[in-house]
Amino acid sequence: MAERVKHAHTIFENCQLCPRRCGVNRKKGDRGFCRAPVRVVVFGSQPHFGEEMSLVGHNGSGTIFFSNCNLRCIFCQNWPISHEGRGKEISDEELADMMMNLQKIGCHNINLVTPTHVMPNILNATRIALTRGLRLPLAYNTSGYERSEMLKILDGIVDIYLPDMKYMDVDKAAKYSAGASDYPEVTKKAIIEMNRQVGELALDKRGIATRGLMIRHLVMPNRVAGTEKFVRWVAETLPRSTYVNIMAQYHVEYKAFDHPEISRGITAQEFLEAMAWAEKYGLTNLDPQSVAVRNFYQHRRSN
Numbered sequence: 001m002a003e004r005v006k007h008a009h010t011i012f013e014n015c016q017l018c019p020r021r022c023g024v025n026r027k028k029g030d031r032g033f034c035r036a037p038v039r040v041v042v043f044g045s046q047p048h049f050g051e052e053m054s055l056v057g058h059n060g061s062g063t064i065f066f067s068n069c070n071l072r073c074i075f076c077q078n079w080p081i082s083h084e085g086r087g088k089e090i091s092d093e094e095l096a097d098m099m100m101n102l103q104k105i106g107c108h109n110i111n112l113v114t115p116t117h118v119m120p121n122i123l124n125a126t127r128i129a130l131t132r133g134l135r136l137p138l139a140y141n142t143s144g145y146e147r148s149e150m151l152k153i154l155d156g157i158v159d160i161y162l163p164d165m166k167y168m169d170v171d172k173a174a175k176y177s178a179g180a181s182d183y184p185e186v187t188k189k190a191i192i193e194m195n196r197q198v199g200e201l202a203l204d205k206r207g208i209a210t211r212g213l214m215i216r217h218l219v220m221p222n223r224v225a226g227t228e229k230f231v232r233w234v235a236e237t238l239p240r241s242t243y244v245n246i247m248a249q250y251h252v253e254y255k256a257f258d259h260p261e262i263s264r265g266i267t268a269q270e271f272l273e274a275m276a277w278a279e280k281y282g283l284t285n286l287d288p289q290s291v292a293v294r295n296f297y298q299h300r301r302s303n
């Protein structure tokens, strides 16, 4: 673990942590696309009850929100945190304290939100927390815009991978996520690596996630997210029992108002067609809440 922390920290000197590969020396104070310093900036940590049921359980998911982001979507719901970097700079020891506090108050996991650009700090804080008795699963809650080479450093340390798959189309990725036209390709590779490391979702007898891959896909208006291609890719590439959360909660945020294609919420029909594609391609482990939303829309339509 100490060797991995050392290796990860050297990456800051010529930052290649994510596919932007800025090459800046964050140890000397330079900042790249994500605008993150070398010390971790945290907006807050708390039990969170808005995540998937298998993460929330009874006591909540122990969420740590990292400031700054390497993707910076124009429809980001957390834009004051991810785009403007609001938060407090803390040491890796203080980050370890946060993890231990979330464990102490009974959370079921440590949910690391937007972790990509601070992976070395997380690794070091985890090393410290492990010496203090951390035993909760680590959930890596990411936009998916990850280099699989960097994920390999986390092999055996992260228990639950929670990646988004936002787009399947290079033009949409470039347009809505700050020029990241490689998003579909690199995220597919990253998810394959995550699956190799942790495999299918495993739950304990209370129904709480202990290990595995949980993919999130937000349905966007006007088929911007490429949902049919996404579910087909999952069905052809990963086990069909891979956990997939097809999410209905897109809402217009931040600069999305300036783009007519994404300046409205999705319709019931758009969500129903997304769920129908998931069934058509044979996905068998859809998030229970997304199934409930589909059933609700179907019921409303038939009455």
Ligand code: SF4
Residues within 6 Å of the ligand: 015, 016, 017, 018, 019, 020, 021, 022, 023, 024, 031, 032, 033, 034, 035, 036, 070, 116, 117
């Ligand atoms: S983590 Fe930040 S500085 Fe490093 S490559 Fe990515 S965007 Fe650039």
